[in-house]
Amino acid sequence: LTVDGLFRLLAEAQKHITGFIYPNEVELHWGLLIVLYPFITGLVAGAFILASLERVFKVREVQPTYRLSLLTALAFLLVAPLPLLAHLGHPERAYEIFTTPHFQSAMAMFGFVYAWYLAVVLLLEVWFDYRKDIVGWSQTYTGWRRTLYTVLSLGVRTTSAESLRFDDRAGRFITIVGIPSAFLLHGYVGFIFGSVKANPWWSSVLMPVVFLFSAIVSGIALVILIYMVSSWLRRAAIDMRCLDKLGQFLFYALILDVGLELLDFVHRLYEAEESIDILADMVRGRLFVTLVVVQAILGTLVPFVSLATTLAVKPREWIRKTVYFGAGALVLVAIFFMRWNVVLGGQLFSKSLRGLTVYKIGLAGAEGVITSVLLALLPFMVLLLLVKILPPWQASKAPATQPGDARPAKPAHGPGSSSNA
Amino acid sequence: VITRRDFLKSLLRFAPALGGLSVLLENPRRLLGAPEEGEYDAASHWYGMGVDVDRCIGCGRCAEACKEENMVPREPYFFRTWVERYIKKTDREVYVDSPNGGINGFRNTEIAEKDILRSFYVPKLCNQCSRPPCVQVCPVGATYETKDGVVLVDSKYCIGCRYCIQACPYGARYLHPVTRVADKCTFCYHRITKGLRPACVEVCPTSARIFGEVRNANTPLWRFVRTHELEVLKPHLRTDPKVFYNSLDSEVR
Numbered sequence: 001l002t003v004d005g006l007f008r009l010l011a012e013a014q015k016h017i018t019g020f021i022y023p024n025e026v027e028l029h030w031g032l033l034i035v036l037y038p039f040i041t042g043l044v045a046g047a048f049i050l051a052s053l054e055r056v057f058k059v060r061e062v063q064p065t066y067r068l069s070l071l072t073a074l075a076f077l078l079v080a081p082l083p084l085l086a087h088l089g090h091p092e093r094a095y096e097i098f099t100t101p102h103f104q105s106a107m108a109m110f111g112f113v114y115a116w117y118l119a120v121v122l123l124l125e126v127w128f129d130y131r132k133d134i135v136g137w138s139q140t141y142t143g144w145r146r147t148l149y150t151v152l153s154l155g156v157r158t159t160s161a162e163s164l165r166f167d168d169r170a171g172r173f174i175t176i177v178g179i180p181s182a183f184l185l186h187g188y189v190g191f192i193f194g195s196v197k198a199n200p201w202w203s204s205v206l207m208p209v210v211f212l213f214s215a216i217v218s219g220i221a222l223v224i225l226i227y228m229v230s231s232w233l234r235r236a237a238i239d240m241r242c243l244d245k246l247g248q249f250l251f252y253a254l255i256l257d258v259g260l261e262l263l264d265f266v267h268r269l270y271e272a273e274e275s276i277d278i279l280a281d282m283v284r285g286r287l288f289v290t291l292v293v294v295q296a297i298l299g300t301l302v303p304f305v306s307l308a309t310t311l312a313v314k315p316r317e318w319i320r321k322t323v324y325f326g327a328g329a330l331v332l333v334a335i336f337f338m339r340w341n342v343v344l345g346g347q348l349f350s351k352s353l354r355g356l357t358v359y360k361i362g363l364a365g366a367e368g369v370i371t372s373v374l375l376a377l378l379p380f381m382v383l384l385l386l387v388k389i390l391p392p393w394q395a396s397k398a399p400a401t402q403p404g405d406a407r408p409a410k411p412a413h414g415p416g417s418s419s420n421a
Numbered sequence: 422v423i424t425r426r427d428f429l430k431s432l433l434r435f436a437p438a439l440g441g442l443s444v445l446l447e448n449p450r451r452l453l454g455a456p457e458e459g460e461y462d463a464a465s466h467w468y469g470m471g472v473d474v475d476r477c478i479g480c481g482r483c484a485e486a487c488k489e490e491n492m493v494p495r496e497p498y499f500f501r502t503w504v505e506r507y508i509k510k511t512d513r514e515v516y517v518d519s520p521n522g523g524i525n526g527f528r529n530t531e532i533a534e535k536d537i538l539r540s541f542y543v544p545k546l547c548n549q550c551s552r553p554p555c556v557q558v559c560p561v562g563a564t565y566e567t568k569d570g571v572v573l574v575d576s577k578y579c580i581g582c583r584y585c586i587q588a589c590p591y592g593a594r595y596l597h598p599v600t601r602v603a604d605k606c607t608f609c610y611h612r613i614t615k616g617l618r619p620a621c622v623e624v625c626p627t628s629a630r631i632f633g634e635v636r637n638a639n640t641p642l643w644r645f646v647r648t649h650e651l652e653v654l655k656p657h658l659r660t661d662p663k664v665f666y667n668s669l670d671s672e673v674r
Contacts, residue, residue: 027596
């Protein structure tokens with residue numbers, strides 16, 4: 001976006017201002033990219049917590065999605081910093097956040113939280129989980145794939161029963177460490193907003209908690225969708241025990257999430273502090289479609305009721321599949337708009353509490369619509385690549401991974417996960 | 422053998438050196454490479470500003486001078502300082518505006534004169550808070566507080582994340598459209614460190630802006646503080662501003 005283009009956008013925005021805003025508030029600073037960022041990290045945290053259900057809490061039913069959840073978390077985590085980078089005024093200086101972090105700043109912790117989560121938690125967990133397979137593939141494949149898997153094995157070539165037991169124990173330990181880490185990753189994102197005392201829409205102690213539970217909801221919803229779509233693409237049967245369990249967990253997580261958001265809402269309404277009038281104006285006006293219609297009714301109420309009914313009545317399989325898929329998709333849309341309503345909502349009203357502004361976005365430019373759409377699609381491309389390199393389907397492609405060498409402490413594979421395209 | 426006379430003579434010879442030593446002891450900062458005589462010593466200042474709402478006539482010359490002095494973009498979306506007009510109506514409604522930051526003055530509104538209870542102008546700028554939320558949130562330490570109490574931005578270090586703009590309760594910061602870094606009022610740091618007054622203070626025809634030291638009794642600001650009942654903006658946020666307002670109406674946020 002050129003400087004002139006920015007001025008044109010601002011001139012356009014100025015026409016839609018109502019009431020009084022501070023003159024510097026015409027430009028809205030955190031746009032679609034910063035909506036995308038908490039959405040993506042939320043999916044990471046949610047998908048990881050879903051994976052941990054199987055690993056730590058021994059929810060056997062969701063086993064077919066264990067590896068898929070891990071890879072999903074990894075794919076989205078790899079993309080997570082990109083929207084942040086694209087929105088910076090000086091992306092080339094981004095390294096400063098690692099080299100000279102200002103420790104009082106919540107944002108400065110990004111580098112550490114991110115590096116910890118990526119390097120220590122996700123990469124290690126994926127590696128320990130796949131190591132046996134990687135060694136197998138490095139022996140069965142030839143050419144560049146052999147090289148790739150040999151490198152990925154990091155030189156640890158043994159597949160002795162003892163080493164596999166160690167892999168499993170290490171993986172379990174990392175997952176246990178990973179759960180609070182996932183909480184940290186996304187709770188921290190919530191804190192970035194929740195700790196801004198200048199902004200009454202953001203400043204709330206509940207913000208990190210609400211972010212966290214909405215993250216779990218969105219992560220489960222995403223894995224449901226990816227699992228169903230990937231099964232269809234692979235012409236593999238969907239494991240209904242797994243899917244029912246996922247639907248159940250989606251419902252439980254939704255209850256917690258909705259409960260917390262309602263608490264926040266009621267609390268604000270009841271306290272009715274000085275900002276309440278302008279916030280009410282905003283919710284009734286500029287946020288009506290995204291907050292009331294999309295987030296609350298379409299994305300929360302509809303999936304809530306349909307999931308509750310489905311879980312209570314247990315209709316036929318195809319109906320359940322439809323409900324889970326539909327609810328998952330709606331929930332994802334709702335959580336995206338929850339981020340939208342938080343991030344943009346916090347900037348649509350003036351800190352003078354006397355007026356409202358609008359969000360104008362350009363098509364092109366680092367912060368434009370095109371960049372955002374590409375960045376939203378990128379994790380799926382990364383996931384596709386990861387799935388090619390590290391197939392999460394249990395009966396692995398490589399024929400010669402020693403038969404009967406099933407990982408210890410793992411149950412028999414679910415019926416739906418045994419076939420392969 | 423040293424005679425009494427010799428001893429007293431040698432004392433006299435060392436007297437200047439002893440004097441020098443005693444100066445150093447009095448002001449040990451000198452030993453640490455602090456400024457020389459006549460050089461600017463940031464640690465001996467603590468700047469603030471007073472704003473007398475009763476005196477402001479809304480001419481907007483301060484905002485204009487600021488843009489000129491600090492090369493602030495001329496477009497009406499970027500201000501280091503601006504003037505707001507408040508019109509309190511008899512029905513208790515309050516109308517507020519700040520067209521182009523007040524630079525071109527204020528036109529008459531459509532509000533009938535008989536409906537106006539009271540109106541006044543309020544100059545705004547960075548409050549140079551003693552507990553600046555913008556400094557707190559900067560992830561790389563590019564925005565910082567100087568020893569003389571001014572919040573500045575290192576434009577060569579700022580990454581343009583705009584967290585500081587979000588954290589400022591007063592809307593005093595903007596992202597410079599050309600340099601792509603955060604920008605804000607510096608109290609005209611390049612002027613005040615040479616003993617000059619900020620541009621906005623310099624041009625104000627009614628002395629509605631009073632610049633000076635918060636801690637030093639020999640400045641106009643001290644007198645202003647002593648003789649007026651002052652308020653700061655948004656005190657409940659505990660940012661501890663160093664811009665003090667006289668006759669601040671509770672409608673002003």
